[in-house]
Amino acid sequence: MIEAHSLSKRYGAKTAVDGIDFTVRPGVVTGFLGPNGAGKSTTMRMIVGLDRPSGGWVTVNGKPYARHRAPMHQVGALLDAKAVHPGRSARDHLLALAATHRIGGKRVDEVIGLTGLESVARTRVKGFSLGMGQRLGLAAALLGDPATLILDEPINGLDPEGVVWVRRLARGLAAEGRTVFLSSHLMSEMAQTADHVIILGRGRIVADAAIRDVIGGAAGETVHVRTRQIEQLIPVLEAAGATASRSAPDLLIVTGLAAPRIAELAGASGVVVYELTPVARSLEEAYLVLTRDDVEYRSAQPPTEVDA
Numbered sequence: 001m002i003e004a005h006s007l008s009k010r011y012g013a014k015t016a017v018d019g020i021d022f023t024v025r026p027g028v029v030t031g032f033l034g035p036n037g038a039g040k041s042t043t044m045r046m047i048v049g050l051d052r053p054s055g056g057w058v059t060v061n062g063k064p065y066a067r068h069r070a071p072m073h074q075v076g077a078l079l080d081a082k083a084v085h086p087g088r089s090a091r092d093h094l095l096a097l098a099a100t101h102r103i104g105g106k107r108v109d110e111v112i113g114l115t116g117l118e119s120v121a122r123t124r125v126k127g128f129s130l131g132m133g134q135r136l137g138l139a140a141a142l143l144g145d146p147a148t149l150i151l152d153e154p155i156n157g158l159d160p161e162g163v164v165w166v167r168r169l170a171r172g173l174a175a176e177g178r179t180v181f182l183s184s185h186l187m188s189e190m191a192q193t194a195d196h197v198i199i200l201g202r203g204r205i206v207a208d209a210a211i212r213d214v215i216g217g218a219a220g221e222t223v224h225v226r227t228r229q230i231e232q233l234i235p236v237l238e239a240a241g242a243t244a245s246r247s248a249p250d251l252l253i254v255t256g257l258a259a260p261r262i263a264e265l266a267g268a269s270g271v272v273v274y275e276l277t278p279v280a281r282s283l284e285e286a287y288l289v290l291t292r293d294d295v296e297y298r299s300a301q302p303p304t305e306v307d308a
């Protein structure tokens with residue numbers, strides 16, 4: 001369990017994390033999302049004591065990270081996969097980490113097996129690909145068999161097989177009752193891996209909810225409505241509180257009203273509708289809606305689909 005209360009971090013005049021409260025619970029995978037610069041890495045670094053909060057506090061399994069006597073057994077963290085001595089072999093790196101917690105070689109070989117590193121375990125880390133480095137970082141995080149895992153962009157650099165493996169690993173660890181907190185920029189991946197998401201925007205929490213609620217709540221239901229009487233239907237739907245925009249000569253994209261209500265309103269005003277399709281929005285679209293005012297670096301042309 002990770003608990004943060006009024007947690008903040010300022011770097012000079014810049015507020016990276018702005019007094020946030022959240023709880024990451026055991027038994028589920030919690031995703032951590034946000035645009036570049038939103039404060040995700042800073043938050044994760046504060047959780048594991050690599051950055052000191054400017055205000056508030058954060059605990060892991062009931063205590064600040066630094067107060068745990070054997071932190072590797074409490075928290076496994078993958079924060080910067082490149083933070084490894086390049087001249088050491090993967091196995092030696094893990095053995096050195098293991099020695100700090102009196103963890104034996106048997107467990108080292110176990111995590112090497114678990115992360116698929118057997119064939120390169122005795123190779124110097126210097127020649128590792130990004131994906132192999134990620135696997136080594138995950139092996140290190142798992143070494144102490146911790147109750148809580150904090151993984152910053154764990155699928156970064158992994159091939160499709162590696163991505164599926166991380167997904168299964170994260171879900172398996174959560175199913176064992178562990179706390180799994182992971183960040184990713186890949187929304188489709190997060191939608192398949194996480195049960196719950198915390199979304200940051202400019203250092204503040206913009207959503208903290210089950211994935212299905214984020215998708216439903218942020219975007220609402222979108223309904224595609226096809227009719228030849230668009231001009232007649234728009235004011236009717238708008239009067240009922242919906243947002244309706246024309247995306248083709250006979251197609252309206254409607255949000256804010258469910259399909260059966262749209263059918264009733266169209267029928268009552270004599271509009272013939274020949275398609276009425278509820279469209280589930282993706283987590284990606286919901287995320288873009290939630291964070292559209294919070295991005296630090298915006299591309300010149302935001303995707304029009306989301307603004308529909």
Ligand SMILES: Nc1ncnc2c1ncn2[C@@H]1O[C@H](COP(=O)(O)OP(=O)(O)OP(=O)(O)O)[C@@H](O)[C@H]1O
Binds near residue numbers: 014041
């Ligand atoms: N050591 C530092 N000194 C000054 N500013 C910093 C430092 N670390 C982070 N920041 C700033 O704090 C803000 C949050 O950064 P952070 O790296 O936590 O964001 P993030 O959500 O992890 O972003 P990304 O998705 O790009 O990794 C950014 O504006 C960043 O420039």
